[in-house]
Amino acid sequence: MAGSVRWSAGPLDRAQIRALGLVAPLLLFIGVTFIAPLGTMLMRSVHDPVVADALPETLAQLKSWDGEGLPPEAAYAALARELRRAAAARTLGQMAGRVNRVQVGLRSVVTRTARELREVEQGPWRTQMAAVDSAWADPATWYAIQVTGERFTARHYLNAVDLQQLADGSVAAQAEERRIYVRLFLRTLAVSGLITLLCLLLGYPVAHLIANSSPRRASLLLILVLVPFWTSLLVRTTAWIVLLQSQGVLNDLMVSLGLINDSGRLAMVYNMTGTIVAMTHVLLPFMVLPLYSVMRGIPATHMNAAASLGATPLRAFWRVYWPQSLPGVGAGALLVFILAIGYYITPALVGGSSGQLISNMIAYHMQTSLNWGLAAALGGVLLAGVLILYWLYDRLVGVERMGLG
Amino acid sequence: MIMRIAQSGLGRIGYLAFCTIVFVFLVAPIIVIIPLSFNAEPYFTFTEGMLRLDPDAWSLRWYREIIANEVWMRSLINSLFIGASATLLATVLGTLAALGLANSTIPARRLIMGIIISPMVTPVIIAAAGMFFFYSALGMGQTHLGLILAHSVLGVPFVVVTVTATLSAYDVNLTNAAASLGAGPWTTFRRVQFPLIAPGIISGALFAFAVSFDEVVVVLFMGGVDQRTIPRQMWSGIREQISPAILAVATFLIVFAVLLLLTVGWLRRRSES
Numbered sequence: 001m002a003g004s005v006r007w008s009a010g011p012l013d014r015a016q017i018r019a020l021g022l023v024a025p026l027l028l029f030i031g032v033t034f035i036a037p038l039g040t041m042l043m044r045s046v047h048d049p050v051v052a053d054a055l056p057e058t059l060a061q062l063k064s065w066d067g068e069g070l071p072p073e074a075a076y077a078a079l080a081r082e083l084r085r086a087a088a089a090r091t092l093g094q095m096a097g098r099v100n101r102v103q104v105g106l107r108s109v110v111t112r113t114a115r116e117l118r119e120v121e122q123g124p125w126r127t128q129m130a131a132v133d134s135a136w137a138d139p140a141t142w143y144a145i146q147v148t149g150e151r152f153t154a155r156h157y158l159n160a161v162d163l164q165q166l167a168d169g170s171v172a173a174q175a176e177e178r179r180i181y182v183r184l185f186l187r188t189l190a191v192s193g194l195i196t197l198l199c200l201l202l203g204y205p206v207a208h209l210i211a212n213s214s215p216r217r218a219s220l221l222l223i224l225v226l227v228p229f230w231t232s233l234l235v236r237t238t239a240w241i242v243l244l245q246s247q248g249v250l251n252d253l254m255v256s257l258g259l260i261n262d263s264g265r266l267a268m269v270y271n272m273t274g275t276i277v278a279m280t281h282v283l284l285p286f287m288v289l290p291l292y293s294v295m296r297g298i299p300a301t302h303m304n305a306a307a308s309l310g311a312t313p314l315r316a317f318w319r320v321y322w323p324q325s326l327p328g329v330g331a332g333a334l335l336v337f338i339l340a341i342g343y344y345i346t347p348a349l350v351g352g353s354s355g356q357l358i359s360n361m362i363a364y365h366m367q368t369s370l371n372w373g374l375a376a377a378l379g380g381v382l383l384a385g386v387l388i389l390y391w392l393y394d395r396l397v398g399v400e401r402m403g404l405g
Numbered sequence: 406m407i408m409r410i411a412q413s414g415l416g417r418i419g420y421l422a423f424c425t426i427v428f429v430f431l432v433a434p435i436i437v438i439i440p441l442s443f444n445a446e447p448y449f450t451f452t453e454g455m456l457r458l459d460p461d462a463w464s465l466r467w468y469r470e471i472i473a474n475e476v477w478m479r480s481l482i483n484s485l486f487i488g489a490s491a492t493l494l495a496t497v498l499g500t501l502a503a504l505g506l507a508n509s510t511i512p513a514r515r516l517i518m519g520i521i522i523s524p525m526v527t528p529v530i531i532a533a534a535g536m537f538f539f540y541s542a543l544g545m546g547q548t549h550l551g552l553i554l555a556h557s558v559l560g561v562p563f564v565v566v567t568v569t570a571t572l573s574a575y576d577v578n579l580t581n582a583a584a585s586l587g588a589g590p591w592t593t594f595r596r597v598q599f600p601l602i603a604p605g606i607i608s609g610a611l612f613a614f615a616v617s618f619d620e621v622v623v624v625l626f627m628g629g630v631d632q633r634t635i636p637r638q639m640w641s642g643i644r645e646q647i648s649p650a651i652l653a654v655a656t657f658l659i660v661f662a663v664l665l666l667l668t669v670g671w672l673r674r675r676s677e678s
Contacts, residue, residue: 012512013510015508015510016508016510016511016512018505018508019505019506019507019508019510019511020505020511020512021505022501022502022504022505023501023502023505023506023511023517025498025501025502026498026499026501026502026521026561026565027502027517027520027521029494029498029557029558029561030520030521030523030524030558030561033536033554033555033557033558034523034524034527034532034558035520036539037532037535037536037538037539037540038527038531038532038535039535040535040538040539040542041531041534041535041538041539044538202427202430203427205420205423205424205427206424206427206428209420209421209424219670221428223666223670224428224431224432225431226666226670227431227432227435227662227663227666228431228432228435229666230615230662230663230665230666231435231658231659231662232618232619232636232639232655232658232659232662233619233621233636234619234621234636234639234640234643234655234658235435235438235639235655235658235659235662236434236435237643238438238639238643238651238652238655239434239435239437239438239655240434241449241643241647242434242437242438242441242449242450242652243434243437245449247448247449247450248449248450249437249441249449249450249451252450252451281430281431281434284427284430284431285431313416338526339526341528342527342528342529342530342531343528344528344529344530344622345621345622349640349643349644359528359530362530362531362534363530366534366537366626367626372538375534376534379528379530379531379534379535382528382531383527383528383531386526386527386528390519390523390526393526394515394519399518399519399522400518400522400566400569402522402525402526402562402566
């Protein structure tokens with residue numbers, strides 16, 4: 001890779017233009033089918049027009065509101081009008097959901113108010129709305145509308161790192177029970193680190209053995225590494241469920257060997273143990289293959305030389321072999337770590353409730369809570385982390401060497 | 406001295422034992438699935454009858470169930486169709502790009518490579534979420550075309566990496582020789598370069614197909630009922646009602662994986678020799 005970025009001083013020669021012409025269709029394709037979707041997602045994380053589109057007049061009235069006390073009657077009148085309009089246009093539910101995320105409980109207040117005001121023709125709006133729900137006499141409600149009415153917002157990112165913006169504009173920590181994302185990010189990093197370490201511990205000796213076998217035996221052993229690599233991820237995850245579940249193969253085996261009681265079957269799956277075991281299994285080939293390709297290039301004579309100079313095997317390993325294998329360790333560890341922090345399928349299937357990682361939270365907000373802005377912001381934070389690691393990988397190893405077996 | 410040999414002998418036994426355990430860890434879970442798929446009972450574990458090798462405890466019941474099941478068969482067709490289309494697209498675009506990248510003086514090579522490989526390392530949940538927003542906005546949310554485009558972009562890095570690796574072993578003098586004999590660029594490619602790098606292209610295509618054939622997250626986010634694929638069907642099977650029919654599908658996928666793996670290995674040996 002070194003020196004491969006070579007801008008020619010003059011205009012491009014014909015061969016270069018032809019090369020770019022060959023690459024261009026793919027770059028265009030990736031731009032449209034991959035980069036643009038990522039851009040759409042990142043846009044979602046900062047841009048949310050639902051409330052602004054539903055309540056333009058109310059928000060215009062709130063512009064002059066100082067945030068102290070209640071807004072003027074004109075704001076109530078505008079809101080009453082726009083709530084009815086939103087109900088008719090069936091955008092009320094979406095809008096109420098947005099407001100509810102800032103102030104829990106407002107979803108039902110907004111929908112109920114819209115329903116009760118259907119028949120009302122005349123003001124005074126403030127008293128009538130406050131009669132429907134006392135929340136309309138609370139400045140916090142108006143603040144929630146004002147905040148969600150911003151088209152561009154950092155709210156989702158603040159939320160993704162357990163912060164919130166208060167009514168006076170200052171940034172503060174979320175309420176204790178809503179502080180879950182930072183802990184989840186940290187847990188994802190810790191679990192990924194542990195899985196990387198396990199893969200290294202298991203993969204290093206195996207890669208060494210393969211690298212130092214006769215070509216015939218090496219290719220046989222490599223097949224043992226490549227079979228799981230090529231086998232469907234869902235198959236491997238199913239396999240771990242079959243092995244680890246309480247009525248599964250391993251528990252049955254231990255019961256029949258008398259190691260545990262029938263009532264004392266171990267909970268090895270649908271929890272963090274399941275996630276760690278299955279993910280280590282899934283990612284181990286990504287550690288072994290780069291290690292193997294580096295170790296294959298380390299001459300066996302080096303260890304012999306160290307031994308003949310009187311080094312103990314351990315010392316020879318540590319001073320001679322290990323330093324030479326470090327590029328493989330770096331490549332394998334970075335690759336496993338990058339893949340682990342974004343893992344979704346395995347934790348979703350074998351992680352139970354305690355073995356979930358950040359990707360699963362993103363999926364939850366995408367599919368269940370439908371808080372797409374927050375899902376996008378969590379994705380944005382995760383993507384930034386992965387890009388930094390990816391850049392590091394390119395510096396240290398070169399992305400071209402992301403060869404896989 | 407004798408102490409040391411004994412020690413290293415012990416060390417060697419420990420080392421080999423450890424490696425054996427790791428190999429068992431890698432392969433055993435996959436192998437265990439195969440006999441369990443012939444279970445006559447709807448259990449996920451070996452029944453006593455199976456362990457006694459009682460022929461009545463073994464059956465093809467789950468295989469029959471899958472073949473008779475229209476939903477599984479439709480997902481097989483979907484998987485094959487989406488996989489084949491995505492592979493074709495990824496292989497053509499990826500091979501062209503690899504040919505361009507073989508020119509070491511191409512500007513911004515590192516950046517281009519970084520972009521091309523990025524779908525491989527981007528967490529698939531992020532890609533799937535983005536694709537869901539993007540393709541839905543374009544009205545391609547629950548279409549085969551949307552999934553084909555998504556799967557090709559996820560598979561294309563594998564094509565580029567594999568073909569680039571094959572091209573790096575290609576001797577440029579052959580192109581020059583062909584040109585000096587009067588062959589145009591297209592003829593040179595078709596008659597000289599293509600036959601030599603064909604094994605790499607096929608390997609890349611198999612990789613891309615395997616990616617699509619195993620992909621479930623994008624399908625979960627973007628696919629509708631009509632786009633159910635085999636992994637998508639397995640996903641519901643595992644989450645909702647885990648039946649040994651899944652193990653029969655899994656066995657089929659294992660056999661498929663071994664065939665792919667052997668083919669790619671054979672192609673590599675061919676291109677190396």
